[in-house]
Amino acid sequence: MKQKFSFSRLGLCVCIVLLCVSGAYAQNSATCHHQQKKAKYVFLFIGDGMGFQHVALTEAYLAYKQGKIGSEPLQFTQFPVLGMATTYSKSNIITCSSASATALASGIKTNNNTVGVDADSIAVYQISYKLRDLGYKIGIMTSVTIDHATPAGFFGHNISRKNYFELAMELPKSNFHFFGGGGFQGAFNKDIADAEGKIYKNLNDYGYTVACGVDEYEAKKAASKKMLLLQKGDKKNSILPYAIGRKDNDLTLAQVVTSAIDYLYTPEGKGFFIMAEGGKIDWSAHSNDPAGVIMETIDMDNAIKVAYEFYKQHPDETLIVVTADHETGGLALGRKSGYRYYLNVVDEAMQKFSDMDINAENYMSKEVLDTVSTKARIGWTTASHTGTYVPVFAVGAGSGNFAGRIDNTDIPKRIMEAMGAVAPYTDHYYKRKAIFEKEAPICSNDIVFLGNSLTEGGNWAGYFTATENALKKKGGAIRNRGIVGDTFGGIDARLDQILPGSPASIFLLTGANDVSHNLTADSIANGIMEVVRRIKRESPKTKVYLQSLLPINESFGRYRLLAGKTAMFSEINAKLEKMARQEKVTFINIYPLFLANGAKDVNLPPAEQVLNPKLTADGLHLTADGYKIWAEAIRKYVK
Numbered sequence: 001m002k003q004k005f006s007f008s009r010l011g012l013c014v015c016i017v018l019l020c021v022s023g024a025y026a027q028n029s030a031t032c033h034h035q036q037k038k039a040k041y042v043f044l045f046i047g048d049g050m051g052f053q054h055v056a057l058t059e060a061y062l063a064y065k066q067g068k069i070g071s072e073p074l075q076f077t078q079f080p081v082l083g084m085a086t087t088y089s090k091s092n093i094i095t096c097s098s099a100s101a102t103a104l105a106s107g108i109k110t111n112n113n114t115v116g117v118d119a120d121s122i123a124v125y126q127i128s129y130k131l132r133d134l135g136y137k138i139g140i141m142t143s144v145t146i147d148h149a150t151p152a153g154f155f156g157h158n159i160s161r162k163n164y165f166e167l168a169m170e171l172p173k174s175n176f177h178f179f180g181g182g183g184f185q186g187a188f189n190k191d192i193a194d195a196e197g198k199i200y201k202n203l204n205d206y207g208y209t210v211a212c213g214v215d216e217y218e219a220k221k222a223a224s225k226k227m228l229l230l231q232k233g234d235k236k237n238s239i240l241p242y243a244i245g246r247k248d249n250d251l252t253l254a255q256v257v258t259s260a261i262d263y264l265y266t267p268e269g270k271g272f273f274i275m276a277e278g279g280k281i282d283w284s285a286h287s288n289d290p291a292g293v294i295m296e297t298i299d300m301d302n303a304i305k306v307a308y309e310f311y312k313q314h315p316d317e318t319l320i321v322v323t324a325d326h327e328t329g330g331l332a333l334g335r336k337s338g339y340r341y342y343l344n345v346v347d348e349a350m351q352k353f354s355d356m357d358i359n360a361e362n363y364m365s366k367e368v369l370d371t372v373s374t375k376a377r378i379g380w381t382t383a384s385h386t387g388t389y390v391p392v393f394a395v396g397a398g399s400g401n402f403a404g405r406i407d408n409t410d411i412p413k414r415i416m417e418a419m420g421a422v423a424p425y426t427d428h429y430y431k432r433k434a435i436f437e438k439e440a441p442i443c444s445n446d447i448v449f450l451g452n453s454l455t456e457g458g459n460w461a462g463y464f465t466a467t468e469n470a471l472k473k474k475g476g477a478i479r480n481r482g483i484v485g486d487t488f489g490g491i492d493a494r495l496d497q498i499l500p501g502s503p504a505s506i507f508l509l510t511g512a513n514d515v516s517h518n519l520t521a522d523s524i525a526n527g528i529m530e531v532v533r534r535i536k537r538e539s540p541k542t543k544v545y546l547q548s549l550l551p552i553n554e555s556f557g558r559y560r561l562l563a564g565k566t567a568m569f570s571e572i573n574a575k576l577e578k579m580a581r582q583e584k585v586t587f588i589n590i591y592p593l594f595l596a597n598g599a600k601d602v603n604l605p606p607a608e609q610v611l612n613p614k615l616t617a618d619g620l621h622l623t624a625d626g627y628k629i630w631a632e633a634i635r636k637y638v639k
Contacts (some may be wrong), residue, residue, distance in 0.1 A: 049282025051327030101153025330381025445476025455482025
């Protein structure tokens with residue numbers, strides 16, 4: 001039964017955790033790190049456009065409201081770990097939000113104005129997907145539209161951040177458990193008939209429940225499997241209202257985060273990852289609006305307070321990280337000469353704006369922003385982004401990972417480290433899979449080479465040019481579907497890119513990486529044969545050629561995870577050959593061709609059957625001469 005968290009229950013170990021992540025962390029990390037548990041619940045807050053100066057201005061304003069000169073801390077600036085992050089993109093020293101969001105989500109730099117793809121426009125594998133695949137629940141939320149740059153960086157993949165409709169249509173395909181905040185900018189795409197209707201039908205088709213407002217969320221949550229929380233009624237596709245001018249019944253980021261925790265948290269569950277963006281800090285700074293910057297920063301801090309209350313109940317298992325994607329506006333606390341800036345001017349502007357009929361759509365048009373900043377002696381250097389460092393604040397399990405100078409690409413990697421989470425497949429795996437997705441679909445005239453690095457390293461179309469040319473005349477080709485590091489499980493996970501096309505034949509070779517993962521010979525052989533059985537079941541017209549594993553040579557000392565496992569390769573091959581006969585599948589035993597002394601070495605003890613050192617540079621992978629031997633051995637089957 002699901003248990004709601006209660007803000008009144010305090011954890012018992014707060015003091016211990018704070019000691020481990022305090023300023024003394026750097027000196028005592030060796031001791032404290034081993035005492036800490038792994039983060040089970042992770043909050044990543046991104047203040048869009050929020051630089052150090054935006055934080056300083058907000059804290060100075062809070063002090064001013066208490067009648068003093070100084071700085072009154074926000075909740076997140078009291079976190080014991082402080083760092084700073086560089087933000088440049090692959091293409092520019094000054095990043096845009098989508099490139100930075102991609103870096104924060106995936107650990108990969110990309111070009112400005114692209115989202116969820118690398119510099120070659122290939123889809124990246126974000127932390128949100130990695131954690132979803134590991135069984136964590138995922139929540140993505142923002143105070144602007146959910147298909148905007150920063151949230152889209154955690155679920156979307158597109159060469160243009162402005163393709164809002166396409167990003168909105170991709171969102172439910174993520175199968176993330178909770179989305180919330182503003183609705184869809186893509187709903188207003190005038191070039192697509194009934195864009196809004198298509199977006200919401202797509203959400204329904206993927207099993208999402210849409211709740212407009214907290215009351216509706218409460219009424220619908222029990223019967224839902226995946227949730228999207230938006231504003232009420234006709235406001236559902238708008239951004240959340242600005243903090244200035246907000247009405248009592250308007251949805252707030254703090255309410256969205258509260259609902260997300262309520263929806264995602266179960267004591268017995270694996271855990272969750274929540275990304276929450278304070279998006280209008282950036283929008284206010286673009287307009288050089290000090291009042292907006294202050295109120296939107298406070299607004300995000302209110303959402304962080306919700307997460308902090310949860311942290312106090314689960315101090316050993318919760319990590320909160322607060323950062324920004326970039327700085328916006330080149331904000332300076334002071335203008336021209338003198339040692340003052342006047343926050344009473346900003347406060348008076350806030351009072352005036354609060355008395356106006358302000359909403360999310362007309363807020364900027366109601367302000368006389370330059371007059372406010374000039375009178376307040378608050379400076380701006382630009383209406384765009386800058387290339388300065390941004391702050392990183394952290395508290396909780398693994399928070400020491402975020403101290404000091406880091407790059408924005410380090411943040412998702414260090415979150416994974418703090419969680420003790422290892423992605424089921426490599427980034428290269430997902431990049432190759434994304435490349436395959438962009439290629440023409442597999443068809444019935446294709447010959448597919450399927451496997452790991454040994455397969456990926458082969459120029460199969462070049463080895464069989466006559467066959468390749470004949471296939472082209474029929475609309476087919478020889479397709480290399482090898483991926484470095486792949487396993488039988490990884491191959492099975494991507495067969496849906498291959499089997500619907502019912503290729504003419506598949507040449508399968510895998511198993512070496514499974515050996516390095518400490519699986520038994522039986523489990524590896526059975527796993528490979530399950531792949532074979534699935535191919536036969538789902539694509540019965542496809543001819544399957546199961547190739548033996550190649551030998552290895554441990555004398556090179558390159559692959560410590562294969563140390564002492566030479567004999568397993570022969571053992572697995574024997575099992576595969578027997579199973580292939582039972583399944584009536586062609587087994588091609590190329591193993592003897594690669595032994596140091598050829599086929600006569602099969603009479604040696606299995607532990608002494610090693611890969612010919614003349615055919616490898618590392619004891620595992622083949623030289624060009626090795627591939628020639630392989631190609632000749634299977635030539636009669638490639639037709």
